[in-house]
Structure formats: structure tokens, C-alpha cells
Amino acid sequence: MKKAFLDYIYQLQEIITTSIEETDGKSKFKEDVWERSEGGGGRSRIMENGKVFEKAGVNISAVSGVLPESLENSFNVINTNFFACGLSLVIHPKNPMVPTVHANCRYFELYSSNGVLKDQWFGGGQDLTPIYLIDEDAKHFHEICKSVCDKHSPNFYKIYKEKCDSYFWNKHRNESRGIGGLFFDYLRSDHNYKIEDWFSFVKDVGNSFLKAYIPIVNLRKNYNYNSNQRNWQEIRRGRYVEFNLVHDKGTLFGLKTNGRIESILMSLPPKVQWVYDHIPEKDSEEEKLIKVLQNPIDWTT
Amino acid sequence: MKKAFLDYIYQLQEIITTSIEETDGKSKFKEDVWERSEGGGGRSRIMENGKVFEKAGVNISAVSGVLPESLENSFNVINTNFFACGLSLVIHPKNPMVPTVHANCRYFELYSSNGVLKDQWFGGGQDLTPIYLIDEDAKHFHEICKSVCDKHSPNFYKIYKEKCDSYFWNKHRNESRGIGGLFFDYLRSDHNYKIEDWFSFVKDVGNSFLKAYIPIVNLRKNYNYNSNQRNWQEIRRGRYVEFNLVHDKGTLFGLKTNGRIESILMSLPPKVQWVYDHIPEKDSEEEKLIKVLQNPIDWTT
Numbered sequence: 001m002k003k004a005f006l007d008y009i010y011q012l013q014e015i016i017t018t019s020i021e022e023t024d025g026k027s028k029f030k031e032d033v034w035e036r037s038e039g040g041g042g043r044s045r046i047m048e049n050g051k052v053f054e055k056a057g058v059n060i061s062a063v064s065g066v067l068p069e070s071l072e073n074s075f076n077v078i079n080t081n082f083f084a085c086g087l088s089l090v091i092h093p094k095n096p097m098v099p100t101v102h103a104n105c106r107y108f109e110l111y112s113s114n115g116v117l118k119d120q121w122f123g124g125g126q127d128l129t130p131i132y133l134i135d136e137d138a139k140h141f142h143e144i145c146k147s148v149c150d151k152h153s154p155n156f157y158k159i160y161k162e163k164c165d166s167y168f169w170n171k172h173r174n175e176s177r178g179i180g181g182l183f184f185d186y187l188r189s190d191h192n193y194k195i196e197d198w199f200s201f202v203k204d205v206g207n208s209f210l211k212a213y214i215p216i217v218n219l220r221k222n223y224n225y226n227s228n229q230r231n232w233q234e235i236r237r238g239r240y241v242e243f244n245l246v247h248d249k250g251t252l253f254g255l256k257t258n259g260r261i262e263s264i265l266m267s268l269p270p271k272v273q274w275v276y277d278h279i280p281e282k283d284s285e286e287e288k289l290i291k292v293l294q295n296p297i298d299w300t301t
Numbered sequence: 302m303k304k305a306f307l308d309y310i311y312q313l314q315e316i317i318t319t320s321i322e323e324t325d326g327k328s329k330f331k332e333d334v335w336e337r338s339e340g341g342g343g344r345s346r347i348m349e350n351g352k353v354f355e356k357a358g359v360n361i362s363a364v365s366g367v368l369p370e371s372l373e374n375s376f377n378v379i380n381t382n383f384f385a386c387g388l389s390l391v392i393h394p395k396n397p398m399v400p401t402v403h404a405n406c407r408y409f410e411l412y413s414s415n416g417v418l419k420d421q422w423f424g425g426g427q428d429l430t431p432i433y434l435i436d437e438d439a440k441h442f443h444e445i446c447k448s449v450c451d452k453h454s455p456n457f458y459k460i461y462k463e464k465c466d467s468y469f470w471n472k473h474r475n476e477s478r479g480i481g482g483l484f485f486d487y488l489r490s491d492h493n494y495k496i497e498d499w500f501s502f503v504k505d506v507g508n509s510f511l512k513a514y515i516p517i518v519n520l521r522k523n524y525n526y527n528s529n530q531r532n533w534q535e536i537r538r539g540r541y542v543e544f545n546l547v548h549d550k551g552t553l554f555g556l557k558t559n560g561r562i563e564s565i566l567m568s569l570p571p572k573v574q575w576v577y578d579h580i581p582e583k584d585s586e587e588e589k590l591i592k593v594l595q596n597p598i599d600w601t602t
Contacts, residue, residue, distance in 0.1 A: 032578070046577045055577070172556045238569070245546035246556070255473045255547070268539070268575040275571070276347045276356070277333070277563045 001120065001195065002083060005107045009060050009087040010043070012105075012206050016089065017045050017058050019210050023217055026051035029058070034260045039065040040085075044263040048270065052221045054094040057266030060087050063257055067110070070256050074249075075110065080118070083109040084257075087206070088250065090267040091213075096233035097223040099130035099137065100178070100240065101213050102267070104250065105206045107199075122198045123185035126209055127164055128216075129178030129240060131233040133289045135299075137216045138179050142299035144212035145182045145205075152201045157300070160184045165296040170243045175293040177243045181212075232286055235278055237269035244268065302421065302496065303384060306408045310361050310388040311344070313406075313507050317390065318346050318359050320511050324518055327352035330359070335561045340366040341386075345564040349571065353522045355395040358567030361388050364558055368411070371557050375550075376411065381419070384410040385558075388507070389551065391568040392514075397534035398524040400431035400438065401479070401541065402514050403568070405551065406507045408500075423499045424486035427510055428465055429517075430479030430541060432534040434590045436600075438517045439480050443600035445513035446483045446506075453502045458601070461485045466597040471544045476594040478544045482513075533587055536579055538570035545569065 017029045027050035035041035042061035047053055062085035072078050086106030093100065105124035112118050128141045142161070149156035164183035168176055182205060187198040244251050244267050254264035280286030318330045328351035336342035343362035348354055363386035373379050387407030394401065406425035413419050429442045443462070450457035465484035469477055483506060488499040545552050545568050555565035581587030 030577075048577055055575075057577070172562055234572075241542060241573075242546060242566075245543060261473055262578045265543075265575065266577055270575060271535075272539075272542075272573040272575070273571060274356075274566065274569040274573070276331075276349055276358070276567055 001107070001199065002085070002109065005199065006062060006085060008203055008206070009085070009105065012087055013043065013045065013058050013060050016210060019214060020047065020053065020056055020058070020091070023214055023221075024050040024052045027053070029056075032263070034263065036063050036258065036260065038258060039063060040083075042260060042263060044260070044266065046266055050094070052093060052095070052098070052217065054092050055266075055270040056089070056091040057263075058087070058089040059263050059266060061085065061254075061259060061263065063259060065257075068256050068258075071253070077110060077118075079113050081111040081113065081115070083111075084253075086124070088267075089209075092237070092269045093217065093221070095221055095223060096131040096225050096229045097134070097220040098217050099128050100237075100269070101129065102127055103206070103209045105202050107202075120188070120195060121185070122187040122195075122202045124202050124205060125160065125164055125181060125183035126205065126212060127168060127178055127181035127183065128213075129236075130289065131236050132229070132285050133179070133292055134220070137219070138299045140216060141179075141181060141212050144208050146300050148204045148208040149182070151204060152197075156201075157182075161298075168243065169247075170239060171247065173239060173242065175239075175290065176296050177240060177293075179292060179299070180296055231273060231275075232280075234269075234271055234273035235275055236289075237272045238274045241268055241272055302408070302500065303386070303410065306500065307363060307386060309504055309507070310386070310406065313388055314344065314346065314359050314361055317511060318348075320515060321348065321354065321357055321359070321392070324515055324522075325351040325353045328354070330357075333564070335564065337364050337559065337561070339559060340364060341384075343561060343564060345561070345567065347567055351395070353394055353396070353399070353518060355393050356567075356571040357390070357392040358564075359388070359390040360564050360567060362386065362555075362560060362564065364560065366558075369557050369559075372554070378411060378419075380414050382412040382414065382416070384412075385554075387425075389568075390510075393538070393570045394518065394522070396522055396524060397432040397526050397530045398435070398521040399518050400429045401538075401570070402430065403428055403479075404507070404510045406503050408503075421489070421496060422486070423488040423496075423503045425503050425506060426461065426465055426482060426484035427506065427513060428469060428479055428482035428484065429514075430537075431590065432537050433530070433586050434480065434593055435521070438520070439600045441517060442480075442482060442513050445509050447601050449505050449509040450483070452505060453498075457502075458483075462599075469544065470548075471540060472548065474540060474543065476540075476591065477597055478541060478594075480593060480600070481597055532574060532576075533581075535570075535572055535574035536576055537590075538573045539575045542569055542573055 029045040032044045040063035044059045047056040064083040103126035110119040146157040160182040164180040189195040330346040341364035345360045348357040365384040404427035411420040447458040461483040465481040490496040
């Protein structure tokens with residue numbers, strides 16, 4: 001399973017970075033292959049200052065070793081070895097009319113100290129973070145999410161859409177990071193689904209990413225925008241930073257397992273603003289977004 | 302003691318904001334008085350887009366109530382009421398040759414559920430975060446810190462300077478947030494110092510802030526700078542954000558006690574950049590700063 005998943009994510013990284021380069025039309029990804037002293041490593045691909053994409057990272061990491069004490073509580077284990085691998089991507093477009101996007105798929109194994117496999121699970125998802133909310137784009141993104149879920153179970157979309165809204169809740173702001181999508185974790189073999197079934201589900205979600213996102217980029221990348229809209233984008237990016245550094249488990253996992261810091265923090269946006277007590281004008285497009293972030297809605301009905 | 306300390310910090314806020322307005326010469330502070338539903342409140346004063354200061358916050362908060370469960374471990378207590386008040390300031394100048402600065406003084410009380418005072422302590426400090434390191438400024442700042450410590454004990458400067466270097470260590474970057482100053486916490490009455498002695502020490506440190514910082518501002522505020530130096534400033538501000546959101550106990554305390562979010566996060570810089578894997582040129586001024594941040598030095602010898 002480890003090898004099959006690794007093969008899959010290396011292939012997916014190639015497909016996604018190729019498509020993003022084509023969509024951008026100007027910049028290319030820079031590749032960094034890195035090793036972790038305690039075991040494992042990764043392959044980071046980062047694009048900066050593209051025509052369409054101001055910053056994009058599509059990273060693979062596969063790390064292993066002794067689970068740090070600070071993470072034993074999270075997994076409810078002691079004296080455990082772990083293997084964790086995944087693909088993680090974050091794309092920050094230049095044009096505020098093009099939404100930011102994040103996607104991730106990951107696979108974990110835990111072993112007892114004599115090397116016996118004790119636990120294994122998949123996780124992942126994809127979610128959209130618009131700066132200006134265009135309903136049509138939100139619907140498109142969620143419909144792709146729903147159709148890939150429906151192939152596996154009629155219940156999955158509802159469950160994993162709600163998990164997404166709850167995971168990306170920026171608690172101290174009382175608003176969601178974005179308009180959601182899918183989030184799932186601890187997908188373990190049980191009496192309904194074997195681990196292979198979850199692998200198939202995770203692959204289908206990963207394979208749906210480009211269909212969910214690239215059409216939105218192509219629709220909006222040439223929209224006009226002004227400096228006020230750009231400021232709003234940079235302010236919203238501040239909220240993205242707050243979520244990732246204060247709440248995001250993936251970021252904290254990376255920091256606690258001594259991952260490569262530049263690869264972990266590639267998710268942070270290129271240019272960001274914090275304006276004191278910024279409140280959007282009443283009935284503005286900016287306020288429309290905030291209202292939806294405070295009360296996530298169902299985009300597929 | 303509560304009243305005496307509150308009187309002191311309200312007065313200090315007035316003195317500091319007046320001096321900062323004079324030094325800026327253009328912008329004025331905006332005041333927001335706020336209340337916390339669970340008890341207490343504060344008075345925030347924020348300046349934005351000044352001539353010299355791009356963003357400055359000088360905030361008072363005084364909150365009380367039941368200590369949240371999530372903080373019981375930090376203080377090693379259960380079922381406890383608390384009172385916490387303090388002044389906290391962060392100043393982000395426009396010119397990269399003028400260092401960012403932070404100062405804080407705070408007073409805590411803990412009570413048993415029947416209202417009996419169980420514990421009380423002071424904390425605080427001040428620390429400098431240059432973007433470009435000018436040795437003369439670092440020395441000036443630390444000499445003021447040392448002279449105020451020496452009034453109270455020949456040991457204090459060394460102890461609280463080291464605590465400052467260790468507290469503001471940005472672990473995931475393996476570098477300090479800045480070049481330090483003073484940091485102290487849990488200053489409790491003991492056989493050497495009564496709580497009143499600590500109050501006097503904390504007041505002297507608070508009163509030294511303007512002497513430590515304003516002369517540096519006046520020396521550097523009219524220095525020329527170019528856009529590369531400004532970019533470096535915004536990249537360094539990214540590290541400031543990382544420290545405050547990932548490691549800073551004050552920020553986490555505010556978030557966990559349902560403080561006013563805009564007052565807590567006023568510390569975040571106005572404009573920030575994250576550039577992937579940014580490494581300063583060899584033997585540059587930027588590299589000189591990094592080397593000192595990685596190995597804090599003694600500025601008073």
C-alpha cells in the first residue's frame with residue numbers, strides 16, 4: 001500500500017504541476033528534493049510570480065521514524081513508529097477574482113516497536129477559498145466534489161462536506177477559512193470498506209482536483225480588478241495565515257515532526273496585509289463573502 | 302495592587318501614545334474601548350499609516366472570570382478564578398532602518414472559588430526586532446535595559462536578557478525573533494522581594510521604554526531605503542507573524558480567554574511577504590542580521 005500510494009502521488013504531482021504551468025503560460029515550477037535526517041524526505045515544487053499564479057506549491061513528503069512524544073496524545077499511542085506520506089497543494093492566484101485553493105491526500109501507518117503494523121488510514125480533501133464569491137464557481141467546485149463522492153457512497157458528500165466546514169473553521173474569527181469542499185481523515189478499513197476501497201476513493205478525489213479548479217481559473221483569470229480589490233485579497237490572505245499557523249493540524253504535524261520548514265510553510269500567501277478592525281461596507285461584495293463564511297451553505301441544491 | 306497597577310498602565314499608555322504621536326508628526330491614535338462578556342475589557346489605541354509608524358498599537362486589557370480549562374494546565378490549577386491585566390505595545394515602523402519594537406507589562410491574580418487570593422505575580426519586558434542591524438542601536442537599547450535592571454539587582458539584566466532570548470526563540474526557524482531585551486514572568490513575592498518590589502521594578506522597566514526606543518527612531522527615520530530593503534522588511538515581518546501565531550503565549554492566552562480579537566492581533570504587521578526559501582546573499586547586511594538572530598550576543602560588553 002505504501003508503494004502504491006507513493007507511486008500515485010508522484011504521478012499526481014506531475015499531472016497537476018504540468019496543468020498549472022500550462023494554465024499559467026509563463027512561469028515554471030522550481031523543484032527541491034529534500035531529505036529528513038530522522039528518515040524520509042520529499043519533493044517540493046514551487047512556482048512564484050507567474051502570470052496567473054502568484055505562488056503555488058505542490059509538495060510530496062514521505063517521512064517515517066519514531067512518533068514524537070508531542071504527537072502521541074493526538075494518536076492515542078505510546079512508543080510508536082510511524083510512516084506518513086502525502087501530497088499537499090496550495091495555490092494563491094494573482095487576480096482576486098480567482099479563488100485560492102488547497103488540496104491534500106495522505107496515508108499513515110503506525111507500528112509497534114517491533115515493526116508490526118498496528119494501524120493505517122487515509123485522509124485528504126480539497127477546498128476553495130474565494131476572495132470574491134462567485135456563486136457559479138462555488139457550485140461548480142462542490143458539484144465536482146459531490147460527483148466523485150457519489151461514485152463511492154450516496155452519504156459521503158454530505159459527511160465530508162460538513163467535516164470540511166468544521167475543520168476549516170477559523171474559531172477566533174468565528175468564520176470559515178473558505179467555502180469548503182471535502183475533508184476526510186482516519187479512513188480505516190471496517191466492515192463496509194477495505195483499506196483498498198479508501199485508496200480508490202482518495203485517488204478519485206485527487207484525480208478530480210484539476211476538473212474542480214482549472215475551469216474556474218480559466219473563467220476568471222482575465223477579469224479586471226482594482227487596487228481596493230487587491231487590498232481585500234491581501235487582507236483575506238491574512239485570515240488564511242491565521243488559520244494555517246493557529247489551527248491547521250497538517251502544519252503543526254509538519255512543525256512537530258521536524259519536516260522541511262520551507263515546504264511546510266509554502267502554504268503561506270506571497271503578500272499579506274493586516275488592517276486593524278477592517279469591516280466591509282454594508283451590502284458590498286466583500287460583506288457578501290463574509291456572511292457566507294460565517295454561515296456555510298449547501299452549494300449543490 | 303490591582304488598582305495601583307491599573308492606574309499605572311493607564312497613565313503609561315497616555316505617555317507612550319503622546320510621545321509616539323509627536324515622533325510621528327502626522328498620524329493620531331484611534332481609541333477603542335471594549336468590554337468582554339465574561340468580565341473586564343480594555344482600551345486599545347491604534348495608529349495606522351503614519352509618516353514614521355506604519356502600524357502601532359498600545360493596548361490595555363483587564364480581564365477576569367473563571368480560568369478556562371485549556372489554561373488550567375499552564376498555571377497548574379483547577380477551578381480557579383483569575384484577574385489579568387496589562388499593557389502591550391507593538392510598533393511597526395515604515396522605514397526598514399527603524400526597528401520594530403514590542404513591550405509589555407502585566408499583573409495576574411488567581412483566586413480559589415470562594416474568592417481568596419491564592420497567587421499573584423508580575424511579568425513583562427521589552428525587545429527590539431531590527432530589519433537591518435545597526436550595532437549602535439542594539440547597544441543603546443540593551444544599555445537602557447541594563448541600567449534599569451541594575452537599579453534593582455546586579456543579576457537581573459543577565460537573567461532577564463537570557464530569558465528574553467529564550468522566550469522569543471522562533472524554534473521552527475532556529476532563530477530569534479529579534480535581538481532581545483528583557484523578558485520576565487512569574488515575579489512573585491519571596492524572601493528577597495516583596496510583591497511591591499516587583500511592582501517597582503516593572504514600573505521602572507515600563508518607564509524606560511521611550512528612552513530605549515525613541516532615540517533610535519529619531520536617528521534612523523529619515524534614512525533612505527530602496528524597494529529591495531523594503532521587501533526584506535516584509536519578509537522579516539513574516540517571521541514576526543510566525544512567532545506570534547505559533548509560539549507566543551500572550552497571543553494564545555488572549556485567544557483562549559476570548560479576548561478582543563482585533564486588540565490581540567494588532568501585533569501583526571501591516572504588510573507582510575512570504576517568499577519561498579529566501580536566503581540572503583553572502584556577506585550582505587541581511588545575512589549579518591540572520592547570523593546574530595541565530596546566535597544572540599551580549600550587547601553590553
